[in-house]
Amino acid sequence: MQGEAFAFAKYSRYARQAREAGNPQIAQLFSRTAQVELDEHFAEEATPAGLVASDVAANLTDAIAGEKHEAESMYPDYAAQADKAGNPQAADLFREIAADEKAHEQAFQQALDAL
Numbered sequence: 001m002q003g004e005a006f007a008f009a010k011y012s013r014y015a016r017q018a019r020e021a022g023n024p025q026i027a028q029l030f031s032r033t034a035q036v037e038l039d040e041h042f043a044e045e046a047t048p049a050g051l052v053a054s055d056v057a058a059n060l061t062d063a064i065a066g067e068k069h070e071a072e073s074m075y076p077d078y079a080a081q082a083d084k085a086g087n088p089q090a091a092d093l094f095r096e097i098a099a100d101e102k103a104h105e106q107a108f109q110q111a112l113d114a115l
Contacts (some may be wrong), residue, residue: 001049004042008034062113067105071098 015030047054053059075098081091 001042001045001051004037004045008038008042011037057112057115060108060115063108064105064112067101067108071101071105074098075101 011030011034015027015034018027018030075094078092079091082094
């Protein structure tokens, strides 16, 4: 499943780059392939594995937990490791990403609260 999710993200970025470089046909090829990776390959594996619930509140709760982990543990740990390795640019990037993840957590929480 991780391979399909990574391929989706990668091909989506490739499509954007191709579009920006003036290659709309190549961009469309990457976009179509990315959607197959997501809608067919990933979905066919994720649903039976229980990664996607049929309940919106359950999906929001799962998303909140994931974003919270990334915001409060994962990216701060990466930033600390980068600081320790003497790479302040990487540390700053990880802190910025952690802040983004916190914003995602809060947005999902607001959506859950509104249900």
